[in-house]
Amino acid sequence: EKQLIMKWKGSLNRQGIEEASGAAYSELKRAGIEEKQCLAFRLTLEEILNIYLDGSCEGSALFVRCRKLFGDLEVVIRVNCREINPLEHEDIILGRLLKNFVIPPEYSAQKGSNRLRFVFTLYNTTFKNYVFTWKYVKQQKGLLLFSISAQLFSVIFGILAPIASAGIIRAYTNNKADMVLEIAGALLIISLLKNLFMVISNQGYNHVYTGALSALESDVVDGVLKITTGCIEEKGTGLFIQRITGDTSRIASGYNSIADMFVNILNYAGILIAMFSIDPSIALVTVVIVAVQVFVELFRTKRLFKDDRIFRSHNEQFTGLVGEMVRGHRDIRLLNNEKTFWEELTERINTANEKRLYMQKRSWNLKLFRWETGEFGTFAFIALLAYLIAKGEMIPATALIIYNYYSDISSSSLKTIGSFLDSITDFNISNERVCALLTSAEFPKEHFGNERLDKVRGEITFEHVDFSYDTSVKPGEGRKILQDMSFVINPGETVGLVGKSGCGKTTAFNLITKLYEPDAGKVLLDGKNIKDLTKDSIRGNITVVSQSPYIFRMSVRDNLKLVKPDLSDDEMIRVCRLACIDEDINLLPQGYDTMIGEGGVNLSGGQRQRLAIARSMLRDSSIVLFDEATSALDNDTQARIQQAIDNIRKDRTVIIIAHRLSTVINSDRIFFMQDGNILAKGRHEELLETCEPYRNLAMMDALEENG
Ligand SMILES: Nc1ncnc2c1ncn2[C@@H]1O[C@H](COP(=O)(O)OP(=O)(O)OP(=O)(O)O)[C@@H](O)[C@H]1O
Numbered sequence: 001e002k003q004l005i006m007k008w009k010g011s012l013n014r015q016g017i018e019e020a021s022g023a024a025y026s027e028l029k030r031a032g033i034e035e036k037q038c039l040a041f042r043l044t045l046e047e048i049l050n051i052y053l054d055g056s057c058e059g060s061a062l063f064v065r066c067r068k069l070f071g072d073l074e075v076v077i078r079v080n081c082r083e084i085n086p087l088e089h090e091d092i093i094l095g096r097l098l099k100n101f102v103i104p105p106e107y108s109a110q111k112g113s114n115r116l117r118f119v120f121t122l123y124n125t126t127f128k129n130y131v132f133t134w135k136y137v138k139q140q141k142g143l144l145l146f147s148i149s150a151q152l153f154s155v156i157f158g159i160l161a162p163i164a165s166a167g168i169i170r171a172y173t174n175n176k177a178d179m180v181l182e183i184a185g186a187l188l189i190i191s192l193l194k195n196l197f198m199v200i201s202n203q204g205y206n207h208v209y210t211g212a213l214s215a216l217e218s219d220v221v222d223g224v225l226k227i228t229t230g231c232i233e234e235k236g237t238g239l240f241i242q243r244i245t246g247d248t249s250r251i252a253s254g255y256n257s258i259a260d261m262f263v264n265i266l267n268y269a270g271i272l273i274a275m276f277s278i279d280p281s282i283a284l285v286t287v288v289i290v291a292v293q294v295f296v297e298l299f300r301t302k303r304l305f306k307d308d309r310i311f312r313s314h315n316e317q318f319t320g321l322v323g324e325m326v327r328g329h330r331d332i333r334l335l336n337n338e339k340t341f342w343e344e345l346t347e348r349i350n351t352a353n354e355k356r357l358y359m360q361k362r363s364w365n366l367k368l369f370r371w372e373t374g375e376f377g378t379f380a381f382i383a384l385l386a387y388l389i390a391k392g393e394m395i396p397a398t399a400l401i402i403y404n405y406y407s408d409i410s411s412s413s414l415k416t417i418g419s420f421l422d423s424i425t426d427f428n429i430s431n432e433r434v435c436a437l438l439t440s441a442e443f444p445k446e447h448f449g450n451e452r453l454d455k456v457r458g459e460i461t462f463e464h465v466d467f468s469y470d471t472s473v474k475p476g477e478g479r480k481i482l483q484d485m486s487f488v489i490n491p492g493e494t495v496g497l498v499g500k501s502g503c504g505k506t507t508a509f510n511l512i513t514k515l516y517e518p519d520a521g522k523v524l525l526d527g528k529n530i531k532d533l534t535k536d537s538i539r540g541n542i543t544v545v546s547q548s549p550y551i552f553r554m555s556v557r558d559n560l561k562l563v564k565p566d567l568s569d570d571e572m573i574r575v576c577r578l579a580c581i582d583e584d585i586n587l588l589p590q591g592y593d594t595m596i597g598e599g600g601v602n603l604s605g606g607q608r609q610r611l612a613i614a615r616s617m618l619r620d621s622s623i624v625l626f627d628e629a630t631s632a633l634d635n636d637t638q639a640r641i642q643q644a645i646d647n648i649r650k651d652r653t654v655i656i657i658a659h660r661l662s663t664v665i666n667s668d669r670i671f672f673m674q675d676g677n678i679l680a681k682g683r684h685e686e687l688l689e690t691c692e693p694y695r696n697l698a699m700m701d702a703l704e705e706n707g
């Protein structure tokens with residue numbers, strides 16, 4: 001068997017990454033793998049490690065091991081002694097590695113099943129996670145402290161209770177009824193106080209929990225709104241919904257657990273001290289019995305941690321599809337493909353649930369093991385007490401107190417350790433996932449410059465712009481959507497943009513608004529590179545009426561108020577008239593107060609666009625980008641939209657993407673796009689004369705319009 005093993009240890013920083021990937025490169029090369037392959041591997045490894053570095057684990061201990069057998073390349077990467085898990089990052093990392101790294105045939109397994117295993121793990125330790133969350137909890141530091149103290153009191157009363165119970169039994173056996181009553185009274189007070197303090201502390205924790213959760217959730221939502229469009233589109237909704245709604249609450253409850261655990265540890269310490277003062281040997285035996293169980297418990301949660309992450313990433317895929325099902329329910333019905341959709345969904349449901357079942361199965365097996373060990377421990381403990389009583393070294397009452405303590409530790413306390421470890425596992429995974437949303441390079445944020453443009457004249461310039469949506473390929477490779485595109489649009493000009501479907505018109509808009517950034521070249525606004533401008537300077541001055549505008553599930557009025565919170569009725573009606581939508585709105589059951597369905601479902605395509613035009617007029621910006629709906633509109637609606645556009649044209653720079661030439665015939669200039677570039681610019685008449693493809697387009701258009 002041909003085998004190659006490479007190991008590298010060092011520190012996770014830029015230099016370490018360079019060295020590690022360099023070492024992997026030369027090792028693979030020495031094994032006789034093609035230069036190109038080695039290089040691909042090196043680059044991918046570098047990229048992966050950089051993702052972890054950007055996840056702020058600078059200086060962590062890094063360990064890389066590549067092992068190569070026939071047809072089986074195994075790369076193990078450990079950061080801080082933890083392996084990096086493949087499944088979580090399957091799509092981004094493994095996918096990229098598989099794309100770049102083709103296993104040479106001489107290494108492929110005999111059965112033709114070459115396997116590439118990639119083991120990857122988390123970069124954050126529990127402690128780091130607590131540091132991350134602390135800023136949300138610390139706003140209620142006082143309350144947290146108060147709750148912990150209340151819980152402490154409850155613990156102290158809990159330690160006193162067994163002593164009192166033993167006293168009662170002793171009094172019974174001695175036939176002292178009055179003493180029984182006295183001690184029972186004391187026990188009553190102890191128990192009442194214990195419960196009272198417990199509830200007080202829990203109420204406090206609930207407040208801390210709620211406060212921290214709200215702060216965290218709103219922070220995460222804020223973070224998600226900053227993630228680039230490209231990334232959100234690539235990842236899909238499920239991931240974001242799960243992380244914003246589910247993982248945040250797990251993080252908050254993780255904090256409660258640690259407070260709980262802190263008090264519990266004090267409880268055990270108190271009980272052990274009490275036991276120790278009665279009989280050291282017994283205390284020692286207890287420590288051993290408990291330690292064994294804690295060890296098993298730790299082992300269980302370590303496994304649970306791995307399994308749970310796998311389960312959750314599958315669950316995300318399920319939720320994502322559910323979201324699409326709800327949003328796309330019309331299309332699903334009309335395509336008559338409920339069945340296929342249902343099958344796909346069922347498959348995802350089954351996979352996710354199988355992962356959960358597997359996780360629970362392993363967890364229960366280990367729980368069973370722990371319980372059974374515990375039972376043996378109890379047996380040994382009772383036997384020891386019996387032995388001591390028989391030898392006359394202990395009186396039964398003392399044995400009873402000790403036994404009470406023991407059962408307290410071994411049952412309830414171990415259960416809390418178990419659930420504590422469970423919620424810490426939960427906490428860590430959730431933290432990792434939420435933290436990634438906020439800080440990791442896997443979720444890039446939009447970046448803006450800090451140059452401000454207060455009054456925009458409205459000049460838009462493209463200088464040799466190249467663009468491709470595919471970020472996984474290196475610049476210069478892959479399909480380019482825009483290629484060396486250059487133009488200048490003057491302030492106040494109206495430009496029509498026409499060209500075949502898919503030629504990149506909407507894409508050009510996406511670059512002007514900086515939803516995406518060019519791979520090469522520059523986009524300028526009033527002569528300033530938009531890379532250097534602030535967000536408000538760009539998006540505050542550009543209004544887009546998109547091809548399929550999103551109307552929110554609110555009343556018509558609220559949809560408009562979203563843009564201008566202090567909107568008056570007069571102004572609202574004025575813009576709706578200008579946008580030629582006023583009449584349509586008045587026909588709705590409750591006029592301006594009619595609720596619009598999700599995504600604007602109870603409006604027609606043309607109405608939706610006109611409402612979006614009204615929305616855009618409220619912004620009163622100096623640049624308007626209008627992306628005409630692709631769906632063919634009837635002549636009347638077309639004329640209304642035309643009118644609406646003419647109403648906004650005055651004193652503004654307007655770019656209109658049109659699918660019918662009639663929409664743009666009156667523009668100052670028309671740009672004819674083809675294959676990601678502008679083939680010709682000019683007035684309609686000029687283009688008819690000079691540009692053959694444009695002439696063809698005009699002819700087709702005329703044919704269509706005349707039926
Ligand atoms: N978010 C995206 N991710 C990846 N590829 C995309 C994305 N949006 C568009 N594309 C691709 O880019 C190309 C140009 O799309 P674009 O939306 O700019 O076309 P268009 O000219 O506006 O077409 P239409 O007239 O049909 O609206 C298309 O081939 C499309 O496949």
Ligand SMILES: [Mg+2]
Binds near residue numbers: 505506507547627
């Ligand atoms: Mg388009």
